[in-house]
Amino acid sequence: RDQIQIAGSSTVLPYAKIVAETFGETFPNFKTPVVESGGSSAGLKEFCKGVGEATIDIANSSRAIKSSEVEACKAAGVTEIQEIRIGYDGIVFATDSSNGEMKIEPKDIYKALAAEVVVDGKLVANPYKNWSEINPTLPKGPIAAYIPGSKHGTREVFEEKVLAEGCEQSGAAKVIKAAITDAKQAAAKCVAVRKDGAAVDIDGDYTETLARIAANKTGVGVFGLAFYENNMDKLKVATVDGVVPSTETISSGKYPVSRPLFFYVKKAHLGVIPGLKEYVEFFVSDAMVGPDSPLAEYGLVAAPDNQREQVRKDFAAGKTM
Amino acid sequence: MNMMSEAAVEKALDQKMNDVSYKMIGKDVSVYYGEKRALFDVNLNVRQNTVTALIGPSGCGKSTFLRTLNRMNDTIENCRVTGRITLDADDIYDAAIDVVELRARVGMVFQKPNPFPKSIYENISYGPRIHGLARNKADMDQIVEASLQRAGLWNEVKDRLHESGTGLSGGQQQRLCIARAIAVSPEVILMDEPCSALDPIATAKVEELIHELRTNYTIVIVTHSMQQAARVSQRTAMFHLGQLVEENDTDKMFTNPDDQRTQDYIMGRFG
Amino acid sequence: MNMMSEAAVEKALDQKMNDVSYKMIGKDVSVYYGEKRALFDVNLNVRQNTVTALIGPSGCGKSTFLRTLNRMNDTIENCRVTGRITLDADDIYDAAIDVVELRARVGMVFQKPNPFPKSIYENISYGPRIHGLARNKADMDQIVEASLQRAGLWNEVKDRLHESGTGLSGGQQQRLCIARAIAVSPEVILMDEPCSALDPIATAKVEELIHELRTNYTIVIVTHSMQQAARVSQRTAMFHLGQLVEENDTDKMFTNPDDQRTQDYIMGRFG
Amino acid sequence: MTTSMLLLITLAIALIGYLAGSRRASALAGGRSSSMHSRPGYYGMFVAVWSALPALLLLGVWLVAAPAVINSSIRGDFPADVQAQPQATQGLAFGMIEGIARGMLALSPEEREQAERNPADLRPLMGSRGVAIAGDPEPYMVKAANDLNSMNATSNLLRNGLVLIVAVAGAMLAYRLIAPRFRARNKVESVILASLVVASSIAILTTIGIIASMLTEATHFFGRVPAHEFFFGTVWDPRFAAAGATASEGQFGLIPLLLGTLYIGFVAMLFAVPIGLFSAIYMSEYASPKVRSIAKPLLEVLAGIPTIVYGFFALTTVGPFLRDISSQINGLATGNYANFIQAQSVITAGFVMGIMLIPYVSSLSDDIITAVPRALRDGSLGLGATRSETIKRVVLPAALPGIVGAILMTASRAIGETMIVVLAAGVAARIQLNPFEPMTTVTVKIVSQLTGDLEFTSPQTLVAFALGITLFVITLCLNIYALYIVRKYREQYE
Amino acid sequence: MSQVVTPTAIATGVRAPRRDIGLKKRYAAERRFRAYGIAALSFGLIFLFVLLWSVVSKGYTAFQQTMITLPVEFSQQVIDPQNQRETNAQLLMTANYPILARNALAKALGISTTDRAKLREVSQMLSDGVRVQLRDMVVANPAIIGTTQTVTLLAAGDLDSAFKGQIDLSVTQENRKVSDQQVGWMKQLAEAGALAKHFNTGIFFNGASSRPEAAGVGVALIGSFYMMLIVLVLSLPIGVAASIYLEEFAPKNRFTDLIEVNINNLAAVPSIVYGLLGLAVFINFMGLPRSASLVGGFVLTLMTLPTIIIATRAALKAVPPSIRSAALGLGASKMQTIFHHVLPLAMPGILTGTIIGLAHALGETAPLLLIGMVAFVANYPTTPMDPSTALPVQIYMWANEAERAFVERTSGAIIILLLFLIVMNVGAILLRRRFERRW
Numbered sequence A: 001r002d003q004i005q006i007a008g009s010s011t012v013l014p015y016a017k018i019v020a021e022t023f024g025e026t027f028p029n030f031k032t033p034v035v036e037s038g039g040s041s042a043g044l045k046e047f048c049k050g051v052g053e054a055t056i057d058i059a060n061s062s063r064a065i066k067s068s069e070v071e072a073c074k075a076a077g078v079t080e081i082q083e084i085r086i087g088y089d090g091i092v093f094a095t096d097s098s099n100g101e102m103k104i105e106p107k108d109i110y111k112a113l114a115a116e117v118v119v120d121g122k123l124v125a126n127p128y129k130n131w132s133e134i135n136p137t138l139p140k141g142p143i144a145a146y147i148p149g150s151k152h153g154t155r156e157v158f159e160e161k162v163l164a165e166g167c168e169q170s171g172a173a174k175v176i177k178a179a180i181t182d183a184k185q186a187a188a189k190c191v192a193v194r195k196d197g198a199a200v201d202i203d204g205d206y207t208e209t210l211a212r213i214a215a216n217k218t219g220v221g222v223f224g225l226a227f228y229e230n231n232m233d234k235l236k237v238a239t240v241d242g243v244v245p246s247t248e249t250i251s252s253g254k255y256p257v258s259r260p261l262f263f264y265v266k267k268a269h270l271g272v273i274p275g276l277k278e279y280v281e282f283f284v285s286d287a288m289v290g291p292d293s294p295l296a297e298y299g300l301v302a303a304p305d306n307q308r309e310q311v312r313k314d315f316a317a318g319k320t321m
Numbered sequence B, C: 001m002n003m004m005s006e007a008a009v010e011k012a013l014d015q016k017m018n019d020v021s022y023k024m025i026g027k028d029v030s031v032y033y034g035e036k037r038a039l040f041d042v043n044l045n046v047r048q049n050t051v052t053a054l055i056g057p058s059g060c061g062k063s064t065f066l067r068t069l070n071r072m073n074d075t076i077e078n079c080r081v082t083g084r085i086t087l088d089a090d091d092i093y094d095a096a097i098d099v100v101e102l103r104a105r106v107g108m109v110f111q112k113p114n115p116f117p118k119s120i121y122e123n124i125s126y127g128p129r130i131h132g133l134a135r136n137k138a139d140m141d142q143i144v145e146a147s148l149q150r151a152g153l154w155n156e157v158k159d160r161l162h163e164s165g166t167g168l169s170g171g172q173q174q175r176l177c178i179a180r181a182i183a184v185s186p187e188v189i190l191m192d193e194p195c196s197a198l199d200p201i202a203t204a205k206v207e208e209l210i211h212e213l214r215t216n217y218t219i220v221i222v223t224h225s226m227q228q229a230a231r232v233s234q235r236t237a238m239f240h241l242g243q244l245v246e247e248n249d250t251d252k253m254f255t256n257p258d259d260q261r262t263q264d265y266i267m268g269r270f271g
Numbered sequence D: 001m002t003t004s005m006l007l008l009i010t011l012a013i014a015l016i017g018y019l020a021g022s023r024r025a026s027a028l029a030g031g032r033s034s035s036m037h038s039r040p041g042y043y044g045m046f047v048a049v050w051s052a053l054p055a056l057l058l059l060g061v062w063l064v065a066a067p068a069v070i071n072s073s074i075r076g077d078f079p080a081d082v083q084a085q086p087q088a089t090q091g092l093a094f095g096m097i098e099g100i101a102r103g104m105l106a107l108s109p110e111e112r113e114q115a116e117r118n119p120a121d122l123r124p125l126m127g128s129r130g131v132a133i134a135g136d137p138e139p140y141m142v143k144a145a146n147d148l149n150s151m152n153a154t155s156n157l158l159r160n161g162l163v164l165i166v167a168v169a170g171a172m173l174a175y176r177l178i179a180p181r182f183r184a185r186n187k188v189e190s191v192i193l194a195s196l197v198v199a200s201s202i203a204i205l206t207t208i209g210i211i212a213s214m215l216t217e218a219t220h221f222f223g224r225v226p227a228h229e230f231f232f233g234t235v236w237d238p239r240f241a242a243a244g245a246t247a248s249e250g251q252f253g254l255i256p257l258l259l260g261t262l263y264i265g266f267v268a269m270l271f272a273v274p275i276g277l278f279s280a281i282y283m284s285e286y287a288s289p290k291v292r293s294i295a296k297p298l299l300e301v302l303a304g305i306p307t308i309v310y311g312f313f314a315l316t317t318v319g320p321f322l323r324d325i326s327s328q329i330n331g332l333a334t335g336n337y338a339n340f341i342q343a344q345s346v347i348t349a350g351f352v353m354g355i356m357l358i359p360y361v362s363s364l365s366d367d368i369i370t371a372v373p374r375a376l377r378d379g380s381l382g383l384g385a386t387r388s389e390t391i392k393r394v395v396l397p398a399a400l401p402g403i404v405g406a407i408l409m410t411a412s413r414a415i416g417e418t419m420i421v422v423l424a425a426g427v428a429a430r431i432q433l434n435p436f437e438p439m440t441t442v443t444v445k446i447v448s449q450l451t452g453d454l455e456f457t458s459p460q461t462l463v464a465f466a467l468g469i470t471l472f473v474i475t476l477c478l479n480i481y482a483l484y485i486v487r488k489y490r491e492q493y494e
Numbered sequence E: 001m002s003q004v005v006t007p008t009a010i011a012t013g014v015r016a017p018r019r020d021i022g023l024k025k026r027y028a029a030e031r032r033f034r035a036y037g038i039a040a041l042s043f044g045l046i047f048l049f050v051l052l053w054s055v056v057s058k059g060y061t062a063f064q065q066t067m068i069t070l071p072v073e074f075s076q077q078v079i080d081p082q083n084q085r086e087t088n089a090q091l092l093m094t095a096n097y098p099i100l101a102r103n104a105l106a107k108a109l110g111i112s113t114t115d116r117a118k119l120r121e122v123s124q125m126l127s128d129g130v131r132v133q134l135r136d137m138v139v140a141n142p143a144i145i146g147t148t149q150t151v152t153l154l155a156a157g158d159l160d161s162a163f164k165g166q167i168d169l170s171v172t173q174e175n176r177k178v179s180d181q182q183v184g185w186m187k188q189l190a191e192a193g194a195l196a197k198h199f200n201t202g203i204f205f206n207g208a209s210s211r212p213e214a215a216g217v218g219v220a221l222i223g224s225f226y227m228m229l230i231v232l233v234l235s236l237p238i239g240v241a242a243s244i245y246l247e248e249f250a251p252k253n254r255f256t257d258l259i260e261v262n263i264n265n266l267a268a269v270p271s272i273v274y275g276l277l278g279l280a281v282f283i284n285f286m287g288l289p290r291s292a293s294l295v296g297g298f299v300l301t302l303m304t305l306p307t308i309i310i311a312t313r314a315a316l317k318a319v320p321p322s323i324r325s326a327a328l329g330l331g332a333s334k335m336q337t338i339f340h341h342v343l344p345l346a347m348p349g350i351l352t353g354t355i356i357g358l359a360h361a362l363g364e365t366a367p368l369l370l371i372g373m374v375a376f377v378a379n380y381p382t383t384p385m386d387p388s389t390a391l392p393v394q395i396y397m398w399a400n401e402a403e404r405a406f407v408e409r410t411s412g413a414i415i416i417l418l419l420f421l422i423v424m425n426v427g428a429i430l431l432r433r434r435f436e437r438r439w
Ligand SMILES: Nc1ncnc2c1ncn2[C@@H]1O[C@H](COP(=O)(O)OP(=O)(O)OP(=O)(O)O)[C@@H](O)[C@H]1O
Pocket: B166, B167, B168, B169, B170, B171, B172, B197, B199, C033, C036, C038, C057, C058, C059, C060, C061, C062, C063, C064, C065, C076, C111
């Protein structure tokens, strides 16, 4: 095999594509790597099939690999995995550009979307019908939110950073904890989303969310920062806790909702698959993932300088998980 | 049906024949299959309550002519009919005429038996049902039984009315098709060699049926058997190479034909 | 074919007939269609170079028996044959027998004409082609012409050999099927009412053909016409309700049958 | 000699065998081919089959077996320290050896010698020949690569010789069998029959493959989630367990998905079957040949449009249209302009999927209806039936088995469709009966659980396999039932 | 009744009174039935046209691409300042070509080469693909170094969208990808004739790219071509052979019933499951490469087989038994009967199955997901064993892209897929028309 094979997350895919393409152009003696889409899970599964020419070299992932997956990898002979953190993905709320300025706080989202909210100190099925009942700056009209489906890694971030936070802020967490002793179940309750059609799971990509918002102007959608930046003329982004999402605010940690993106390299393949090492080095170079790089331009939130430096060092040192 | 004594009917019919009333009139009928012309300006009138036999060598156009009488030719893609054919003075090729009604009035038994792939009962009841001729199940049973009886098939199939019509022997299928046609009681019945696959006894039965039907219906029959033509028909028309050679009273035709070709054909001298 | 004078042939055949050589022997042949039994222990031998006529009322099992002789019954789903049938002493229902070869040796003309939806030429040439009977195109043309000539169809179709066989008249289709069957020159020819749709002249031609074929081939023919049976056959077998009533020399059969039912049937007294 | 060359030569031998066999049969026949059992061509084919078939089988086996044998032999010669490494690492080393071996062939003898002496030079040298070597080869690898090359060469030589011998021997054997009473046609036909059987067995193998490829993972799933919770659960929420529910990580109720599948499929069939069937009837019975010859392929284009296109069509056009229409209707009727049809709904998905399925019903049914013999139509028309009566009562019943086949296939497609449902009906698994509300299907969940970002060892992902097998079994039962129904109403013409 | 009837009595008696056979109602039913047919057919066709219209109206612009024609100075200064290209082969490959294009554009716009902020905006107007374009020119002919050549360069995707009016320029500058400055330059260049829309050959021939302006379906076309070839070559003969066996030879028993049901059932298997199968069997078990159109072809073959088998069986069933008897009676073997008579008569149905099956296979993405064909592949595959994608995959991936310029290209790719579909099926459709006969 003379071509690098990469599989995994569709969130990382656009970045990987840009790198792969530039890599192919910059190193004409290597073929452009093949980057498959198909989800972090499928990618890691293929990654953990084993070592050898018939297996992939890199798995892109929009979440950190889980320990059970590392175990499965080990069982199949993939003992040395190098983890590369490439940067952050900002998660933003946006609505159709015809709406007014939007300022939201996690507790607004929680109130709009939770399965049960606290009214007068009691947990009741979510009674809210219109955005305006929750927050006057939100779009005028019935609540409709297009949130990532449960298959998406983004959903987890959304739950942790928004719903759980909102649960806390709105005081619902206390009531729930009072009612349910099991901490795990209480946490689950906090992030449970209403199922009466107001919150719509999106299993597809952000284009689908965009299309849904175009069809329903009062809807609020969850997007990746990169996607939003490419469609700014059609979307109006919401501030969260008063912070406008941007690469700067996210990398500085001011904007709360973001998640790291990764890829995993099979160390055993380094030096065996032509160009693999060069590809990884190319990817983590500042020319690719730095603040002024094409990836950043596309929407990747670059990691802080020291983190990037650390990643490069770890890779060069052959640090495995 | 008719309760008159046979003799009376015979007489009445003979008288009738004198003031000749025509059920169907064909004038200058020509038929083309694509380029090929199969009938040449045929002028043939079908008399009411009469059995008209069409004879002639194979391929001379008998079936073709028969099919023009109820417009079954319409279903053949490249077939074209010119000329005029009337039924009770209505031009049947007129745009105003209703083919369905025409075919309900002018029934047909085809040369190749073509039972539907349904049960024997359904084969017979099909026509009456679509025309709404039976008020209820008992009515229908009665029609089915009567039709099968008259076609001489009842005894053979009465125990298997609900088996498929395609599982019958050749002759049985043909009788089934006859029964099917008479079940809708058309005014004119066209029969294309109804007895070709029948044994002599079954043939006799069908001939008897034809005889009986004549009192109320007009019948046109294609046959290859001169004997049969002589036995059942009052008028005979002889076709040859798409032309009507002669049309005459059957008696005359078989004893003293006008045309030499008829003579030759009947004597078995050409073909 | 044979260059002997007719008289000589006649004589030779008569001599032959005395030391009776059987081409096909049917022993205790029974046929079932599913539950229904259509033939009951028929014992019938077919003599070499002889025309055997099968007669009997419609639905009595003539076609069924005929079809057992070249195993065409195999193609009917729920049909079962018991008993023994031999061709030249080989059991044709033996596992070792090659049905295809059997059918090439025992040809068949079906009751309902079933031309292939191909051109007339291809209809005829198909058999010779699969059996490799023609070395080249000229050969094939010659076979096609000869077969059509013998079936009396040549004059009618010689200008339209490449038109579809399904566009022929009923009688023409029947003759086409006859021509198709004789084109492969089988040893035994089974004909199921070959003349049912034919006019007298065409019938005469086919009968002549049968007569001619008899010198080289063995023929079994189903017919409803007693006259035809009398004219063409040397042996006649009479079926009734699935049973073989009588088998005898044709002359004897039509003058002095052994069985009362035969007598009645021939006289047209039952059916 | 390369494999394709060998293949060509074998086929050439078969061709020669064919010619020789036919010639011999013709000669034996001596002009009267009726003295032979079969046509000369069959004898020729018999010889050809006997020459090509065993040879090709041998070649196939060799192609599979030889690399495996060589591989194990080379690995057996690995130095002890390498052999001590795990199999996977050895496999990688072998891959590298193969690369070196490939590179060796591109070198001249002198260079090769030099390379063997100096493995360090190998990489740049081969790089200059366009052969990429992963890393710096260890000395044993160069030797192994040489061994590999020589073994491959021997194996190829042996293979070529044997295959050709078998081909020629087969041809000669068959040639000698040619005799007048030899049933060549039957032999050739039994080979054809065998190949027909092999072809049908592919369907069986596919089934086995499908089940096998899902079974292990499905059992893992059932090891984690109790079967009754899966089969009888009424809530699909694989991420969360309801308070007080079992310990498994979520709720995996099949029922809402199954209902959604059947409901959406049913609605789709409600659109596709009448439209498709009436189109077929119109095209085959009423339309002029010209209209038919244009309309039929046009409708077939509907089957070729990628489903994602339908999906976006539903998402951006049909869904909002229905929603707005419903609010207009509601407004006119009650004065309250609230929509009662959701933008994503069962009806949207069913409708759009129905459009996609039209050609499945129409084209096949059209063919079957056209094949009904004219005599049947004539029989009915001759009795004074109208065209539509003829169609309804004679033609359609006669064509029924084929039409039912087409409809079953359509239903199958409806059940298996994903993209349209995702975009038109959403992914929310709910139990409800209102066609104007969203629902989702089993296939949607199979795809989304398989392609998500969730842990691949978790029941959330494994459930896809359980869903797959369950759907398989359920559709199997439905098909058995359908077959039973079809058998009951079958009409065979003639 | 023995009373004598007068002739006139008979005359009226036999003139059977017109029966009421419910003609009016039946004709209404007939008209209704026919109307249903017309309605159904028009409904299908109308929706086809609506779909096509929605695709074409969005997608036709994809076949045009904004380009900027400029005199580019291949400055030795930039490409090879030390004049080492004789000794250092890599040099020409890695030189900073985009600078050349940027400078050329800046010159055309009259911007000083020191205004860094503006230069940045200028360089954003050009596609990153110019690097490869200029490099290839230089590598092919190093002699042009130092000369000035007129070159037509790809405009950046955002500029392309802006020029085609697909970006809402009424929103504030911050909320869109092109600045007012750039729009002004764009208009200036367009007036000068340097910037114009050209026919977009790249969309047909280029491989995948993350830059919309340089992206094309070339790889996908080849992949789809290979796969369809494999599907056709495998599934048609196998499907027909299997149907013939099942319909004509197989004994009718429980086992063959099971096979029949099983094949019907395979049609209901979600297509992604075929991907699982392909992954397990062809890649993991047989060791075929990932992302290869060979594997894709195999998987789609398995997926198409049930369709072809069901259609073929239905068509075989519809051939009247009399044809079989006729041939068998002439001494044709069963095999000959089938191949000479039954199969030709069943051909229209078989071809219909093939047309529909292939159409389905051509448009299918899901099974390719798991065998690695839903991927970014930039290099042309030379054999079916090389990584490639397929047309629907390209459509799927473009549909999920964030950039505006991909929206029209998605529709453009759908148009290409439909053209491919039509070309692929034309043969089968013509063949089918030849085999159709009424009798
Ligand atoms: N396929 C079949 N399935 C069931 N019964 C059948 C089938 N074919 C024939 N039969 C029955 O078997 C009996 C004998 O049929 P056969 O066709 O042999 O009659 P036949 O003597 O040829 O009559 P005909 O002169 O009318 O052709 C008949 O009662 C017929 O109904």
